[in-house]
Amino acid sequence: QKEVEQNSGPLSVPEGAIASLNCTYSDRGSQSFFWYRQYSGKSPELIMFIYSNGDKEDGRFTAQLNKASQYVSLLIRDSQPSDSATYLCAVKWGYGGSQGNLIFGKGTKLSVKP
Amino acid sequence: EAGVVQSPRYKIIEKKQPVAFWCNPISGHNTLYWYRQNLGQGPELLIRYENEEAVDDSQLPKDRFSAERLKGVDSTLKIQPAELGDSAVYLCASSFSPSDTEAFFGQGTRLTVV
Numbered sequence: 001q002k003e004v005e006q007n008s009g010p011l012s013v014p015e016g017a018i019a020s021l022n023c024t025y026s027d028r029g030s031q032s033f034f035w036y037r038q039y040s041g042k043s044p045e046l047i048m049f050i051y052s053n054g055d056k057e058d059g060r061f062t063a064q065l066n067k068a069s070q071y072v073s074l075l076i077r078d079s080q081p082s083d084s085a086t087y088l089c090a091v092k093w094g095y096g097g098s099q100g101n102l103i104f105g106k107g108t109k110l111s112v113k114p
Numbered sequence: 115e116a117g118v119v120q121s122p123r124y125k126i127i128e129k130k131q132p133v134a135f136w137c138n139p140i141s142g143h144n145t146l147y148w149y150r151q152n153l154g155q156g157p158e159l160l161i162r163y164e165n166e167e168a169v170d171d172s173q174l175p176k177d178r179f180s181a182e183r184l185k186g187v188d189s190t191l192k193i194q195p196a197e198l199g200d201s202a203v204y205l206c207a208s209s210f211s212p213s214d215t216e217a218f219f220g221q222g223t224r225l226t227v228v
Binding site: 004006008031032034036042043044045046049088099100101102103104105106107 | 162
């Protein structure tokens with residue numbers, strides 16, 4: 001069974017610090033990787049996606065992918081209180097009967113303290 | 115461009131009653147997902163459609179849940195009869211294709227079964 005694992009947290013960081021969120025996945029056939037942010041009572045909102053090994057930067061956000069280690073992370077630089085939310089890692093599988101399925105982890109709750 | 119539209123936003127029903135949720139995906143998006151999200155958990159995939167075909171319904175509790183996507187656009191998810199454990203947020207998401215592209219979520223329907 002394909003799984004996506006995240007530390008549920010809560011992860012607490014001071015304002016201005018770097019928040020590091022981690023995710024592991026169970027299957028090397030995974031094709032693409034996504035980070036969603038979910039505020040309390042709201043639906044998930046896409047932040048970033050990454051397909052290739054290495055880093056991808058977008059503003060204060062950097063996604064890192066290591067397919068050999070089956071590991072994907074999200075770094076948030078200069079964290080702001082408005083970044084306080086649950087961050088969901090999602091993996092889309094690229095082969096077999098699950099090809100195209102988008103599977104989520106349980107999410108990591110981030111709290112940025114002023 | 116309009117996003118994914120879901121209705122209703124909230125629904126309270128008594129157990130054993132039927133309930134239906136409606137989703138209109140982003141125009142041109144062929145892939146449609148239905149998820150269930152329990153409090154403090156990540157979204158769990160229930161069913162994925164490619165156009166009008168349900169390509170993966172392996173996680174859909176078929177004894178009481180059903181779904182359809184007539185004409186490959188709008189979709190309806192039904193529960194009959196509802197149980198107390200069905201209380202959750204039901205999320206619909208769509209993407210252009212099942213391959214690399216990201217998925218976008220609707221606002222969700224919060225179901226409470228009493």
